[in-house]
Amino acid sequence: MRIRALNALLTWGLLTSASAFATTYDLSANGDTVVQEYVQPEAAVHAEQDETLLDVALRYRMGQMEIVRLNQKVDRWHVKKGELVRLANRRILPDTPHEGITLNLSEYRMYYYPPGGRQVMSFAHGIGRQDWKTPLGKTKIIKKVKDPSWHPPESIRREHAAMGDPLPEVVPPGPHNPLGAYALYLNLPGDYRIHGTDIDKIYGIGMQITHGCVRMYPEDIEALYRHAEVGTPVYIVKQPxxxxxxxxxxxxxxxxxxxxxxxxxxxxxxxxxxxxxxxxxxxxxxxxxxxxxxxxxxxxxxxxxxxxxxxxxxxxxxxxxxxxxxxxxxxxxxxxxxxxxxxx
Incomplete structure (x- = not known):
């Protein structure tokens, strides 16, 4: 236990200045598929104040379920100041081609392989809930839109109306647009997208709560929008x-x-x-x-x-x-x- 605590404290010194954006890993030249961000095997931080695990997840661009799984003995809604919180460090790359984008629904996480074959970028994301499942298979990006308007399908409008939350026929761009500021449209029937989020649902990243689309943090979708071109292949898999x-x-x-x-x-x-x-x-x-x-x-x-x-x-x-x-x-x-x- 002392060794683990020491490792955590040493790693904490590295993490206090960690970037709040997506993690970029160098790919191994010998084919290893476990990638690692920090030197110490276990990464952890001390809570800066009384906060929630969701606050820590947002700060380090982790998904909600991801940080909850890593901290099963920590109260999700009440992390005490100074309490140790585990972060993700090592990841195993999904079993897909190392090109384009891979969405592994089982871990609520995306892997983007920039051209060149030397690096991979990793992002947290939300996925479709049980009755609005995100489809599996290979597809590609067919369109990119900045500041998209949202035209909610009639089925979603009926659902919201039944809950006393009627939706307009068109939601214009802005902070309360569920698509966020950027959207990548996929070549799938049903208007599926990889998109940002509105300020009301930012803590839902890394959960199974969407109507089938893939939802990302605002800074992460902006980075992906800049890097991924139209035609980029997208592999949607489920590898628990x-x-x-x-x-x-x-x-x-x-x-x-x-x-x-x-x-x-x-x-x-x-x-x-x-x-x-x-x-x-x-x-x-x-x-x-x-x-x-x-x-x-x-x-x-x-x-x-x-x-x-x-x-x-x-x-x-x-x-x-x-x-x-x-x-x-x-x-x-x-x-x-x-x-x-x-x-x-």
Missing amino acids: IKVGWLDNTLYIEAHPDLEGEEMSQDQRYAFALDLIRKATQEEMPDFDQKALNQALHVLDGEPTPIYERLPSLEQEQPAAMPREAGGAGSGSGSGSPGGYYHGS
């Missing part, structure tokens, strides 16, 4: 369990089921085992059973190490060869064996 490598260690990341869906523990375990076998290329890998069970029970979205493999000969050789041997065999250390779990 992911595995990935970092420095010859295999990690697993597990998230709860979305509203209206249910996977039993046996199903979750079998699914995780299939991913582990695929990543290790072993029929019965000797993984850490206790760590796997804990990750599948807690479901906090924190990547957990479960398996370690021997480094390849090319990775070991530079450290083992004496300096006077010259340049022969002094590779970059990127020749790791196959079995990486990613979609590129």
Whole structure:
């Protein structure tokens, strides 16, 4: 516990000046799919004042459910001044091509791969609720609009009218427009968009509450709007369990089921085992059973190490060869064996 507390305090020194915008990660040259923002494995901050977890999430551009899962013993609505709050640090990239945009609905998070293949940007987002599900599959951006007007569909107008909150036929641009200041239109039937949010619903980022669109923080949608061009591919997936490598260690990341869906523990375990076998290329890998069970029970979205493999000969050789041997065999250390779990 003392070591964990020390790590948290050391990391806190790094986080106090953290950017309030989307996190950009460098992609590994050897194919590792676990990305990391801070040096310490565990990232945390002390609450600046009496506040809520939602306030901390907004400050660090995390989604509401994301920060709640990481802090299951912290009162969502009353974080005391000085109380330690865990933040996301490591993430496992979804199993999709490393191009364009990936929306992993299960973790309420987006991954954007700028052209060049060297980095990935990550953003929190909200998704469609149980009766207005965000569709899955591959699509693309077909239109970009700044300061969009919202024309609520008749079905949504009826819903709001029944709740005593009638909507006009057109909501003009402005702070109370649910689309926010930017919208990226997707090539899907039903007018689905990736868009910003109005000031009334900013704490709903990272929740399952929209009518099917993907909702982002104002600063994040502005950044995505600037970077993503018309024609950018968009992969919409649902991957509650992911595995990935970092420095010859295999990690697993597990998230709860979305509203209206249910996977039993046996199903979750079998699914995780299939991913582990695929990543290790072993029929019965000797993984850490206790760590796997804990990750599948807690479901906090924190990547957990479960398996370690021997480094390849090319990775070991530079450290083992004496300096006077010259340049022969002094590779970059990127020749790791196959079995990486990613979609590129």
